[in-house]
Amino acid sequence: MSPSKQRFHAVPGSLREAPAGSRRIRSAAATAPAEITIVLHRRSNASxxxxxxxxxxxxxxxxxxxxxxxxxxxxxxxxxxxxxxxSITSIDLPARSVGLAGTVGQMNQAFQVDLGEYKYQDTTYRGREGEIYVPAGLAPVVQAVLGLDDRRQARPHFRMAQANGVMPDTLEISYPPQQVARRYGFPTDADGSGQTVALIELGGGYHIHDLKRYFTNQKLRTPRITAISVDGARNSPGGKDDGKVALDIEMVGAIAQGATMAVYFAPNTTRGFYNAIAAALHDQLRRPTVISISWGNPENSWTVQAMDSYDALFADAAALGVTVFCAAGDNGATAGLPSGLHVDFPASSPHVVACGGTKLTASDETVWNELAVGHGATGGGVSRHFALPAYQQNAQVPLNPLNKPGRGVPDVAGDADPLTGYEVRVDGQDAVAAGTSAVAPLWAALTAIANQKLGKPIGAPHSTLYDLANSNGAFRDIVTGGIDGYDARQGWDACTGLGTPDGMKIIQAFATA
Structure with missing residues (x-):
């Protein structure tokens, strides 16, 4: 360590390596502006x-x-x-975050880093390598420093069935979301009234006239939808991520007609993603009881400090009675990487409900795996970072690729195959879409209905869900199919978790839990 760093301590888990395929092309301009978020530890050591x-x-x-x-x-x-x-740009005590702004040169000096411009394929981003340092007096206080690196952090987990407006010959069937909800036994005597479902979006947007047309065509009323800007991002339709945004809104809106949707738009960076989740979780005005997240990336694309700070947010959700659902990914057990088995984060956080995917036909339901024909497959596997949680102790989760116990992904499942996908409307066009991006809002809608019927939020549902695995038929166990490295089996598996829901039986179980 250089003499200038003798008075500094490395932030645990801040080590960052340049992603494969990227290269540093020059030092970042010292006078360029930079904004970051500092995440502080909780004031209490209670876990x-x-x-x-x-x-x-x-x-x-x-x-x-x-x-x-x-x-x-x-x-x-x-x-x-x-x-x-x-400069201090924001202080959020509940989210334990402080925003700072300055120049690249000031950030380099303050955190003992060397920010550079990096090239990855056709994009250029500000990045860093090595560790982040803070003064010794701040070391016990700082959990993470987010935003020095502003690369695109997450991918949307959705799949459009058609390419260039043309449906594939392999398309088997498509469903209105409410039809799948009926297939899964969702109650029809409640609609999520009084609940707010938060949707996290890191790109794209929606046209309100598209949504009105969609719900009118489905013979449904248009639900209440509010767009919230985080870190300067906003509802910006017209890009490739619009299908992801439309799928989230139309899934929740068609199934939980009475629920309000709060759509939090943020930049697709580690900092923006964190701030969007924190904004939803600690929103004193809208007070969401459910959060749906359909963005992520393999664990090895995240720093440890980022995963741990996000996981702490999700743990906060448990204390607040907020249920968080995350898509498990659409690229099988490799998470789209060229080698090895990998799970997607934030789905691998033990404090979220990870949502895997099935193929739902008129007569059967199997593991979603259409990789051979280019239409994706459910994510799943065992975390390399997070330990086996207590609620999975009896689930027979296999060892992770490092031959150690780890958190198994997913927890639950639902129809995600674009060849048996959902009817949506995107940018003035009717389409068919799916992916595990459809499963997270599907379960979020069920939870909004459950919260209404129970008169209180179910909060972190993991223990109850795993207790149901062998009890009242609340899950349909998917035992056919598999993804690379894992096969479906009786009980929990790394393809579809506990299975797909019988909505009414799940709510009844929570009523007596």
């Missing part, structure tokens, strides 16, 4: 883990007072910012 919490469920105000950032830690960070000429 929240394994998809549940020993704490009594608390409201957002009580949470901020007991589990948010300590104001004294924020004051220390403010002093650090002043010393290095950085």
């Amino acid at each position: 929240l883990r394994d998809g549940q919490t020993a704490l009594a469920r608390m409201d957002r105000a009580a949470f901020a007072a007991s589990r948010g950032a300590d104001r004294r830690d924020v004051a220390r960070l403010e002093e650090f910012a002043h010393t290095h000429g950085l």
Whole structure:
């Protein structure tokens, strides 16, 4: 360590290597602007883990007072910012985050990094290699420094059945979302009224006239939808991610007609993604009880500090009674990488419900695997980073690729094959779409209905869901098919988790849990 770093400590888990295929082309301009988010540790050492919490469920105000950032830690960070000429752009005590702005040169000096411009395929981004350093006095306070690297962090997990507006010859059937909900036994005597479902979007957008046309064609009313801007991003239709946004909104809106949707648009960076989740979780105005996330990337594309800081947010959700669903990915057990078995994050967080995919025909349901014909496959496998959670102790999760116990992905499943996909409307065109991006909002809609019927949020549902695996028929166990490295089997498996739902039986189980 150089003498200038003797007074500094590396932020644990901040080590970053340049992604394969990218190269540094020059140093980043020292005068260029840069904005980052510092994530602080909780003020209490009480742990929240394994998809549940020993704490009594608390409201957002009580949470901020007991589990948010300590104001004294924020004051220390403010002093650090002043010393290095950085401006404070935001302070969010519940989310334990502080925004800082300055120049690249100031960030280099403050965090002992060497930011550069990197080239990856046809994109250029600001990046770094090595570790991030903070003064010794701040080391116990800082959990993560997000945003020094501004590369595109996540991929949308959705698949359009057609290419260039042409349906494939292999398309078997398509469904309105509410038809699949009926197939899965969702209640018809509740519609999610009084609930807010948060949708996290890192690109794309929607046209309200498309949504009105879609719901009118489905003989449904148009639900209430609010777009929220995070870090300057906004509802911006006209790009390749519009199908992902439309699929999320139309899935929830068709199944949970009475629920309000809050769509949080953020930049597709590690910082933007974190801030969007935090904005939804700690939104005092809309107070979502469910969060649906259909973006992610293989674990090895994330720093450890990023995964741990996101996981801490998801643990906070458990304390607040908020249920988080994440798509498990659409590229099979390799997560689209050229070699090895990998799972997708944030689906691999033990505090979210990871959603895998099936192929749903008129008479059968099997593991979704259409890789051979270019139409994707469900993600699944065992985490290399997160340990086996308590709720999976009896699920016979295999060892991870490092031959160690790990968190198994997914937990649950639903129809995700674009060849048996969902009717949607995107940018003025009717289409068919799917992917595990459809399964997360499917389960989010069921949860909104459950929260309404139960009169309270179900919160972190993992223990109850796993207790149901061998009980009241709440899951249809998928035992046919597989993905590279894993086959479907009786009980939990790394293709479709516990299986697909019988919605009414799942809600009945939560009523008596």
